[in-house]
Amino acid sequence: MSSHTKLTKLEDLLQPSLVAALDRLDLMSQKMLQGRMQGERRSRRRGQGMDFADFRPYAAGDDLRFVDWNIYGRLDRLFLKMFLEEEDLGLVVAIDASASMDTGDPNKFDVARRIAMALGYVGLVNQHRVTLAVLQEGRADRLSSLRGRRRAADAASWLISQKAFGTSGFDSACRALASARLGRGMVIVIGDYLLREGYESGLRCLASRGWDVFALQILSPEEMDPRKNNQNLDVRLVDLENKSEVEITLNSTVVREHQRRLETFNTTLRETCLRLGVRQMTIDSAVDYQKFLVETLRKQGLLK
Amino acid sequence: MTLLTPFFGVITALIVVPLLLLLYMLKLRRERRDISSTLLWTSRTQDLRANSLLQRLRLSPLFLLQFLLLLMLAAALMGPILKEWSRPSGRVVFFIDQSASMQTRDAPDARTRLEEAKRLAIAQVELWQGGGLFAASPPEVMVIAFAQEPSVRIPYSTNLARIREAINAIEATDQLTLLAPAMSLARAFSEAQSSPQEAEASPQMNQANNFAPTMQLLSDGNISDIAELVLRNGEVISWTRCGDPNTINQGISAAGAERRNDDPSLVGAFMTLRNDAQTAAKREVQVRNNGTLIASASEPITIPPATGKGDTRVSGAQKLSFAPFTLENSGVLSMNLLPEDAFATDDHAVIAIQEQQTLRILLAGNDPALESLLNSLSFATVQQISSSDFIKRISSDATWTESFDVVVCVDCELQSLTAGRWLIFGKPPAISNLNAYGQQTRQAIRAWKSDHKTMAQSQFSDLVVDRSAAIAPTSDWLALLEGSKGPLIVSGRDNNATVIYVAFLPLDSNWPFQRSFVNFTAQAVEFLGALGSAVTSESLEPGAMLRTRIARGSSNVSIQTPSGDRIAQTPTDGEIVFGPIRNVGVYKVESVDPLGKKKTRMVAVNLTNLAECNVAAANQLNIPAGDLQSTVIGLTALSIWPLLVSAALCLLIVEWFLYHRYGGSS
Numbered sequence: 001m002s003s004h005t006k007l008t009k010l011e012d013l014l015q016p017s018l019v020a021a022l023d024r025l026d027l028m029s030q031k032m033l034q035g036r037m038q039g040e041r042r043s044r045r046r047g048q049g050m051d052f053a054d055f056r057p058y059a060a061g062d063d064l065r066f067v068d069w070n071i072y073g074r075l076d077r078l079f080l081k082m083f084l085e086e087e088d089l090g091l092v093v094a095i096d097a098s099a100s101m102d103t104g105d106p107n108k109f110d111v112a113r114r115i116a117m118a119l120g121y122v123g124l125v126n127q128h129r130v131t132l133a134v135l136q137e138g139r140a141d142r143l144s145s146l147r148g149r150r151r152a153a154d155a156a157s158w159l160i161s162q163k164a165f166g167t168s169g170f171d172s173a174c175r176a177l178a179s180a181r182l183g184r185g186m187v188i189v190i191g192d193y194l195l196r197e198g199y200e201s202g203l204r205c206l207a208s209r210g211w212d213v214f215a216l217q218i219l220s221p222e223e224m225d226p227r228k229n230n231q232n233l234d235v236r237l238v239d240l241e242n243k244s245e246v247e248i249t250l251n252s253t254v255v256r257e258h259q260r261r262l263e264t265f266n267t268t269l270r271e272t273c274l275r276l277g278v279r280q281m282t283i284d285s286a287v288d289y290q291k292f293l294v295e296t297l298r299k300q301g302l303l304k
Numbered sequence: 305m306t307l308l309t310p311f312f313g314v315i316t317a318l319i320v321v322p323l324l325l326l327l328y329m330l331k332l333r334r335e336r337r338d339i340s341s342t343l344l345w346t347s348r349t350q351d352l353r354a355n356s357l358l359q360r361l362r363l364s365p366l367f368l369l370q371f372l373l374l375l376m377l378a379a380a381l382m383g384p385i386l387k388e389w390s391r392p393s394g395r396v397v398f399f400i401d402q403s404a405s406m407q408t409r410d411a412p413d414a415r416t417r418l419e420e421a422k423r424l425a426i427a428q429v430e431l432w433q434g435g436g437l438f439a440a441s442p443p444e445v446m447v448i449a450f451a452q453e454p455s456v457r458i459p460y461s462t463n464l465a466r467i468r469e470a471i472n473a474i475e476a477t478d479q480l481t482l483l484a485p486a487m488s489l490a491r492a493f494s495e496a497q498s499s500p501q502e503a504e505a506s507p508q509m510n511q512a513n514n515f516a517p518t519m520q521l522l523s524d525g526n527i528s529d530i531a532e533l534v535l536r537n538g539e540v541i542s543w544t545r546c547g548d549p550n551t552i553n554q555g556i557s558a559a560g561a562e563r564r565n566d567d568p569s570l571v572g573a574f575m576t577l578r579n580d581a582q583t584a585a586k587r588e589v590q591v592r593n594n595g596t597l598i599a600s601a602s603e604p605i606t607i608p609p610a611t612g613k614g615d616t617r618v619s620g621a622q623k624l625s626f627a628p629f630t631l632e633n634s635g636v637l638s639m640n641l642l643p644e645d646a647f648a649t650d651d652h653a654v655i656a657i658q659e660q661q662t663l664r665i666l667l668a669g670n671d672p673a674l675e676s677l678l679n680s681l682s683f684a685t686v687q688q689i690s691s692s693d694f695i696k697r698i699s700s701d702a703t704w705t706e707s708f709d710v711v712v713c714v715d716c717e718l719q720s721l722t723a724g725r726w727l728i729f730g731k732p733p734a735i736s737n738l739n740a741y742g743q744q745t746r747q748a749i750r751a752w753k754s755d756h757k758t759m760a761q762s763q764f765s766d767l768v769v770d771r772s773a774a775i776a777p778t779s780d781w782l783a784l785l786e787g788s789k790g791p792l793i794v795s796g797r798d799n800n801a802t803v804i805y806v807a808f809l810p811l812d813s814n815w816p817f818q819r820s821f822v823n824f825t826a827q828a829v830e831f832l833g834a835l836g837s838a839v840t841s842e843s844l845e846p847g848a849m850l851r852t853r854i855a856r857g858s859s860n861v862s863i864q865t866p867s868g869d870r871i872a873q874t875p876t877d878g879e880i881v882f883g884p885i886r887n888v889g890v891y892k893v894e895s896v897d898p899l900g901k902k903k904t905r906m907v908a909v910n911l912t913n914l915a916e917c918n919v920a921a922a923n924q925l926n927i928p929a930g931d932l933q934s935t936v937i938g939l940t941a942l943s944i945w946p947l948l949v950s951a952a953l954c955l956l957i958v959e960w961f962l963y964h965r966y967g968g969s970s
Contacts, residue, residue: 108340222339235334252964
């Protein structure tokens with residue numbers, strides 16, 4: 001059942017009360033990643049940062065501004081000071097925009113877009129290179145290389161314009177995303193991961209490119225407990241993506257079996273992500289996503 | 305096995321079983337619900353053809369259970385019973401024996417035979433009435449309870465509640481068993497309730513269906529008039545035996561008590577015990593006066609066994625007499641045989657002892673021999689009056705004679721007889737029953753009725769009568785002494801007068817010189833006097849009429865039965881008639897005489913009839929010229945439907961368990 005909320009403006013995606021809280025947050029990657037431009041994030045690249053890293057002997061052509069004249073006075077040899085260069089962070093927030101996301105109450109796709117907007121906003125205000133993407137029909141439509149708070153409106157408009165339909169083609173879409181020249185950085189993939197074709201290949205493709213991948217699974221309350229908001233026990237379940245149908249009677253045995261299968265599925269997802277070095281988290285679409293962003297993700301180490 | 309309502313069950317099965325099949329073949333209209341993925345759902349039904357109305361039948365365990373359940377319920381509705389039995393059509397008459405022997409307590413669960421008969425009859429009627437809406441029409445049932453006299457408890461009816469109520473209301477009696485009057489009553493009802501148009505339209509059918517209803521006899525088979533029964537053409541009677549043919553009985557076959565003539569304050573009691581068993585029996589005997597034990601055998605009395613078998617069997621008998629005891633007032637003497645056997649009715653006998661009393665005798669006329677004789681009787685006081693004065697007195701006061709117990713008239717010219725007891729010598733009274741037509745002379749004696757109380761212990765062969773009245777009494781009068789030319793002593797009733805008439809004067813014969821004159825006169829006075837207020841005990845059999853005289857002008861006349869019920873009575877011509885008596889015990893006739901004095905007279909009723917006391921149920925009934933099904937049959941058929949319904953409920957529980965255990969489908 002879809003309960004798609006009409007998202008029409010930035011405030012629908014990002015409430016002003018949340019903006020102030022997000023202004024104080026920054027993304028935290030578990031990997032030291034190389035950016036393209038100087039940013040506000042420490043990188044492995046030695047350069048013009050503020051943090052000292054090492055010395056090396058002067059070589060012809062080196063910038064004399066980085067010669068340590070104190071050492072030259074003591075040792076009469078030229079050494080060059082090496083600094084950890086502060087680089088920008090590539091942040092890719094990818095949303096599964098298949099039809100399966102357009103379900104639940106609250107709508108999973110709406111929640112995904114709100115979280116994506118919030119994370120993107122955090123990236124923008126911290127001068128990171130933000131790319132928003134939707135994984136749909138095997139493609140990865142993107143809004144790339146956004147930087148700065150000013151682009152938040154653009155990001156919001158783009159997210160609002162996205163529709164969930166069709167299949168995700170998760171594997172192909174991830175490959176397409178990975179093959180895009182987006183540099184290295186953090187990739188947050190938001191979806192329900194209820195994929196018949198599987199998710200491991202796509203996540204492996206992203207992780208193998210050196211990205212810090214975070215898999216955020218959103219499930220609706222009805223998926224957690226099928227009897228919720230459902231008066232009729234005899235139902236015909238229709239898969240929104242492949243239109244397959246399942247006739248069931250929602251008695252306790254059936255529900256119990258479904259919950260056991262869901263538990264097994266989520267356990268498999270966690271184990272797969274752990275094996276791929278991918279951080280993973282499952283949330284209910286009815287979660288208080290403001291609290292989720294400000295508190296839960298900080299505890300998870302995605303934000304700081 | 306027989307099905308009471310097969311069509312009901314078949315129709316139900318034809319409706320519900322296809323309905324179940326249809327329900328299983330119809331696709332359930334389920335609510336569409338869009339979900340993100342069916343990945344985690346396993347279809348609980350295999351057929352997913354969404355656009356078809358019907359699907360192929362899936363033989364799931366639940367379907368099979370439900371199918372079986374419906375079949376069982378349909379079978380239960382067919383009313384199956386385990387018995388070779390068929391519902392009679394038309395009319396059925398239940399003859400339920402309520403005689404004394406039906407009180408024998410030898411039926412299952414310590415029931416009496418009558419209780420068993422009523423239970424069987426009700427079960428049979430309920431069986432016929434069963435079947436519900438689609439059952440065939442139940443037969444019309446009439447219930448006749450019979451003992452010595454039959455009574456229709458409910459005419460032909462199909463109302464189960466009323467039939468059940470009528471059967472339950474049948475009470476036990478201590479009377480004999482007479483079936484012929486009951487059958488006559490049933491025939492009369494059947495004929496009366498068939499319309500003339502029906503009879504005219506189809507005489508044969510009418511005779512078969514109405515005049516000859518199916519007759520069900522519930523009895524122990526001890527029927528006194530079985531030899532007199534004749535079944536009409538087409539009549540069939542089925543007999544259900546109630547009782548055990550091997551039940552034996554000991555009881556009191558005779559009991560009596562008498563005040564001694566020489567000392568009326570002394571009462572002597574005697575009893576005879578009988579034993580129907582082939583072995584001797586030992587029973588204790590007690591005699592109580594108004595509930596107080598006055599005599600008891602020191603050890604159990606041995607009653608000898610019966611001899612012979614079948615119709616030639618003679619019950620063993622033991623006679624007992626008890627030492628005279630003093631009883632000046634009236635009382636109830638009860639004799640008890642202990643412990644009680646299966647038939648307790650004859651284990652007890654009651655004797656009503658009247659208060660000792662002197663007969664008041666009026667001697668009208670002049671006869672020195674009679675005067676001397678009557679004055680010599682210890683139990684009588686004699687008032688003498690001349691015949692002319694007597695005639696004058698009764699002409700002015702017709703009720704005057706009622707103040708005497710016996711009026712002895714000698715050569716009185718009586719124009720009529722007022723109420724009372726009369727011993728008349730000489731001139732015949734002018735009543736039509738005697739048909740006096742002149743005089744006879746010189747008669748010898750031809751015969752006399754020696755078994756009559758008045759003629760006992762007397763020899764009349766030497767009597768010679770010189771002159772007597774010539775009479776030709778009507779047939780309802782009894783000739784006690786027959787002379788060579790006609791009756792000389794007769795006995796009978798004329799309206800409310802009880803009369804013994806001697807057609808000659810003692811002095812016109814040689815009778816005063818013979819002992820028979822003394823015996824006859826004393827016994828006649830005692831006999832006539834005892835009809836009013838006895839000097840000895842009086843006992844009746846169940847079924848007899850209780851008839852007694854009540855002083856004119858008495859009020860509050862009632863009869864108290866042994867059960868304590870008080871029934872008001874209205875005397876007719878100074879007499880009350882109550883009955884036929886239904887149960888044994890002491891009946892108290894109470895009244896208040898014109899002087900305001902309360903009068904109580906007790907009448908004992910005992911069962912001493914040998915046929916009724918033989919409580920062994922008959923093995924076979926033979927009704928001549930009839931089609932008697934004398935086999936012993938049981939009326940209760942085992943109903944199967946409760947078992948089927950129970951099994952269906954068990955299946956329902958299993959089905960419920962499977963449904964919840966496996967999620968509602970295969």
